[in-house]
Amino acid sequence: MTDPQITWLDPDTVQLRQPKSSHWEAPFLFLLFGRERSLLLDSGATSDEKVFPLRAAVEALTAEWLRRNPAVYTRPYPLVVAHTHAHGDHIAGDALFAGRRATTIVGTSPAEVIGFFGFRRWPDETVPFLLGRRVVDVIGGPGHEPSAVAFFDRQTGIMFTGDTVLPARLYVRDLGQYRATIDRLIRFRDGAPTPVRELRGAHIEMSTVPGHDYPAGTVDQPDEAPLPLPPRILEKVRDALAGLRGEPGERVARKRFIVVVDR
Ligand SMILES: [Zn+2]
Structure with missing residues (x-):
């Protein structure tokens, strides 16, 4: 049993990382609390609570937050489980929340994501999602995967x-959709309702040595790069795409990321 690595990013926002010892993908998950409901972004790479006790962690974190926020009296306090995209290492833990009271698990197909958040012009649109005195903007983001979205939390300024x-x-x-998504994220950032302070993705594979990554399957990453990326990284990603033709295997290394065209 390996408990998640928990970091409170602010009094209402938790970052959870699935430990490398439970799955080499070691994805990052985020739990955001609002006055009316909470939002879990991704559910990890494991559906076995004994391997990675995500459900127990969410229950404990929710109980702790509710104790600190006695003005929130809705019981059961609702939870929405949504996803950055539908790959298995981000949705496997959904099963742990099946049957939980007042819990909505957002489906993982593009049609289900579009329907749940209420997109009318997918993907070229941003829709607000309300947690109660807290707004998260959901931005269409296909390219890595067809149902991918980005979430911007106006409270912390984290995308x-x-x-x-x-x-x-x-x-x-x-490649076409991915380029359009990067351009969309840049446009969103430049007109965001509150400033975009940083980006937090779902994995770390780069080391602190610029341009050097740990290969897939690595469990021990002693010199990991930090997770947060500055908002201006988006231009660096856009520029790295410039010469690509979309052929599988194309690869462009930059200091803080490596673009890989993949089919
Ligand atoms: Zn993925």
């Missing part, structure tokens, strides 16, 4: 970018 922008290999499945 949660899943596997789209992160200190890791950026696996591009559809």
Whole structure:
């Protein structure tokens, strides 16, 4: 049993990392609390609570937050489980929340994501999602995966970018859509309702040595790059795409990420 590595990013926002010892992908998950409900972004790479006790962690964190926020009296306090995208290492833990009271698990197909958040012009649109005195903007983001979205939390200024922008290999499945998504994120950032302070994706694969990554499957990463990326990283990603033709195997290394065209 390996408990998640928990970091409170502010009094209402938790970062959870699935330990490398439970799965080499070691994805990052985020739990955001609002006055009316909470939002879990991704559910990890494991559906076995004995391997990675995500459900127990969410229950404990929620109980702790509710104790600190006695003005929130809704019981049961609702939870929405949503995803940055539909790859298995981000949705496997959904099963742990099946049957939980007042819990909505957002489906993982593009149609289900579009329907749940209420997109009318997918993907070229941003829709607000309300947690109660807290607004998260959901931004269409296909390219790594067809149902991918980014979430911008107006309270912390963090843009949660899943596997789209992160200190890791950026696996591009559809180059046209991915380019459009990076341009969309830049436009959103430049007109954001509150300033975008940083980006947090879902994995770390880069080391602190610029341009050097840990290969897939690595469990021991003693010199990991930090997770947060500055907002200006988006231009660096856009520029790295410039010469690509979309052929599988194309690869462009930059200091803090490596673009890989992948089919
Ligand atoms: Zn992915």
